[in-house]
Amino acid sequence: MSETWRYLASRLITAVLIALGAMLLLFTLSAIVPGDPATALLGPQATPEYVRRFIIEMGLDQPLYRRLLAFLGNVLTGNLGTDVLTGKPVASIVWAVVPYTFILTFLAIGLAVVIGVPLGCFAATHRGSVFDHVLALVSVAFIAIPSFVIAIFLLLIFSIWLDWLPVLGAGRSGDLADQAKRLILPTVALSVGWIGFIARLVRTSMLEVMGENYIRTIRAYGLSERLVTYKYALKNACIPTIAVLGMGIGRLLGGAVLVEIVFSRPGLGRLIFDAIAARNFPVLQGAVLVVVVVFVITNLIVDLSYSAIDPRIRRDAGATALPR
Numbered sequence: 120m121s122e123t124w125r126y127l128a129s130r131l132i133t134a135v136l137i138a139l140g141a142m143l144l145l146f147t148l149s150a151i152v153p154g155d156p157a158t159a160l161l162g163p164q165a166t167p168e169y170v171r172r173f174i175i176e177m178g179l180d181q182p183l184y185r186r187l188l189a190f191l192g193n194v195l196t197g198n199l200g201t202d203v204l205t206g207k208p209v210a211s212i213v214w215a216v217v218p219y220t221f222i223l224t225f226l227a228i229g230l231a232v233v234i235g236v237p238l239g240c241f242a243a244t245h246r247g248s249v250f251d252h253v254l255a256l257v258s259v260a261f262i263a264i265p266s267f268v269i270a271i272f273l274l275l276i277f278s279i280w281l282d283w284l285p286v287l288g289a290g291r292s293g294d295l296a297d298q299a300k301r302l303i304l305p306t307v308a309l310s311v312g313w314i315g316f317i318a319r320l321v322r323t324s325m326l327e328v329m330g331e332n333y334i335r336t337i338r339a340y341g342l343s344e345r346l347v348t349y350k351y352a353l354k355n356a357c358i359p360t361i362a363v364l365g366m367g368i369g370r371l372l373g374g375a376v377l378v379e380i381v382f383s384r385p386g387l388g389r390l391i392f393d394a395i396a397a398r399n400f401p402v403l404q405g406a407v408l409v410v411v412v413v414f415v416i417t418n419l420i421v422d423l424s425y426s427a428i429d430p431r432i433r434r435d436a437g438a439t440a441l442p443r
Contacts, residue, residue: 199405227309239321261315267377
């Protein structure tokens with residue numbers, strides 16, 4: 120088996136095991152949570168007969184291992200269950216809101232990369248300057264402030280005080296301009312912390328790479344500092360950033376919960392919040408499972424991306440992950 124295929128196989132096996140472990144954990148937490156889900160969903164006015172029928176229909180009267188096998192079997196066949204409140208398939212409910220969260224999340228991480236990487240490069244090439252010190256202070260402040268606090272301030276400033284941008288909802292269906300306007304503030308709120316984090320990470324990586332022997336050798340050939348910085352140093356300095364982006368997607372999906380609530384946007388975060396409040400376990404399991412799968416797939420793509428940039432990572436991981 121070649122080096123590339125060994126590395127790909129090891130990452131695929133790891134991704135499958137992580138997804139399986141997350142499903143088991145999700146089911147276990149839903150099963151052991153205190154309280155009676157039937158009473159919580161049906162309300163105190165439900166008759167004992169109706170509660171008993173509901174428990175049988177939901178399979179809550181079955182032993183735990185049978186419920187686990189049924190859950191795993193449904194997931195593998197794409198059946199996420201039925202919403203106990205509306206009777207609709209959970210898959211259709213989840214997939215209806217997935218695009219809203221995905222668009223918001225990837226716009227936020229894209230904005231963070233577009234702004235954070237140049238800021239980090241500039242700070243590294245102007246080490247010790249006023250800009251470097253200001254960026255350090257601003258970056259720490261951005262990282263420390265939670266995204267929902269930033270969302271509230273953006274809402275107050277740009278929607279209430281200045282009245283520049285609409286704030287609530289995802290926009291009118293078919294009106295792309297209105298939908299784009301309503302994406303601006305949530306995207307900025309989610310990305311601000313990651314702009315500061317990526318800027319600091321790129322600055323640190325650039326300073327480390329700029330001190331490597333191969334960079335000194337390239338300079339000795341008389342190449343311009345701009346070419347050395349942006350063609351040779353930046354490529355290797357971005358490897359830690361790419362590795363972090365996989366975790367960033369998961370963190371942003373989590374941060375989207377509160378941002379979607381603040382801006383009253385549909386999405387996975389809002390769906391999970393409403394499902395928890397109603398103890399609607401089928402919808403909760405389906406929505407969280409989609410988030411987990413997206414997180415695992417994103418990290419797999421990131422692993423393959425930075426291994427393509429630096430073949431040494433692929434060679435080292437492939438040599439130890441699977442026997443020849």
